[in-house]
Amino acid sequence: MNLRKLLGLEPKNGSIDEPPTPVGTDAFTEIAEYYDELMAPVPYKSWVDYVEAILRRLNVTPHDVLDLCCGTGQVGAELIRRGHDVVGADLAEEMVRRCAERSPRLPAVVMDATHLGLRADCLDLVVSLYDSLNYIVDAEGLQRCFEGVSHALRPGGLMIFDLNTARALRVGLFTQSNVNSTEPLEYRWKSHWDEERKLCKVDMRFRWRGPGDRAEFCETHYERAYEQDEVREMLARAGMETLHVFDAYSFHEPGVFSNRVYYVARALKVE
Ligand SMILES: C[S@@+](CC[C@H](N)C(=O)[O-])C[C@H]1O[C@@H](n2cnc3c(N)ncnc32)[C@H](O)[C@@H]1O
Known part of the structure; x- marks a missing residue:
């Protein structure tokens, strides 16, 4: 397509004017x-x-x-x-x-x-x-x-x-880690659930230990139920x-x- x-002709992209x-x-x-x-x-x-x-x-x-x-x-x-x-x-x-x-x-x-x-x-x-x-x-x-x-x-x-x-986010399915594995991308995630706002915040830490340059970084993800x-x-x-x-x-x-x-x-x- x-x-x-x-x-x-004029794709709108609201991210300019709005948060x-x-x-x-x-x-x-x-x-x-x-x-x-x-x-x-x-x-x-x-x-x-x-x-x-x-x-x-x-x-x-x-x-x-x-x-x-x-x-x-x-x-x-x-x-x-x-x-x-x-x-x-x-x-x-x-x-x-x-x-x-x-x-x-x-x-x-x-x-x-x-x-x-x-x-x-x-x-x-x-x-x-x-x-x-x-x-x-x-x-x-x-x-x-x-x-x-x-x-x-x-x-x-x-x-x-x-x-x-909501169940998936409430019970902490996003609290996960693979630190004991040998996978090249190590991750440690911790989720926090806000019942009132139905909002799940996930603090994610990553470490790349595969070929090439090592890297460590964090991201914060939010999911709403x-x-x-x-x-x-x-x-x-x-x-x-x-x-x-x-x-x-x-x-x-x-x-x-x-x-x-x-x-x-x-x-x-x-x-
Ligand atoms: C968990 S990933 C899933 C990606 C893909 N659908 C897949 O199956 O691998 C969620 C994706 O949603 C995108 N996303 C989140 N909010 C969005 C929004 N408001 N508009 C467009 N994409 C969005 C993220 O950038 C990310 O790529």
Whole structure:
């Protein structure tokens, strides 16, 4: 897909006049170079299998796809390999730069999901995986994101995204360490949960001990949990109908022990 066509002539980038989305000012900066190493165990291909299984259930074959919050482009690149026409968008310049290096077939731009400047009716599918939308920590921002997506979807177009649940963030799934492993990227993460604000702050420390120069750095990430009713309401306000909410990688409804859920929403537009 032509990026200029997707973006329109004047892509909006609200980050100039408005405070940046507080994903943590240092989030996805230094880690970008090591992100794929960190994600080596992540089964991206099965995640894309799952997205395709959802599409098959709905009897939909999307052509033009946006990988929103694409990171280094692992999901988008896999969708391209499977014949879709995909572009990527991410807020973090370093991640987009890395995406261009590792996934040259995936055109990607720096864009804030809370201020999407996409043209109307140009996409069949928007995917946003790996708790990317939890990084939008204000409800108004997530609402604007859904509105931007809805605007860009063709009538009947789909949005498929996952979210970490409050349970996942509350029980400290982000408190992790691999210091006793031999992996080249050592990490030590400590999460803090604020029940009132449904906000999880994760202090991340990294040490690269693989080939090349040694490096040590820290990043602070914030994720906000959203309840299912809240998300459904926001999607509805943005002109999208929630078709399904699944416990991740299944076709079952989420339960109290669900750590990640998938939303499948459809743009309710008249042709
Ligand atoms: C956990 S990573 C997931 C990346 C990718 N989807 C994947 O599966 O590997 C979250 C991504 O969301 C991006 N992100 C966070 N807030 C964003 C926003 N407001 N707009 C666009 N991208 C955002 C980050 O820069 C980061 O690349």
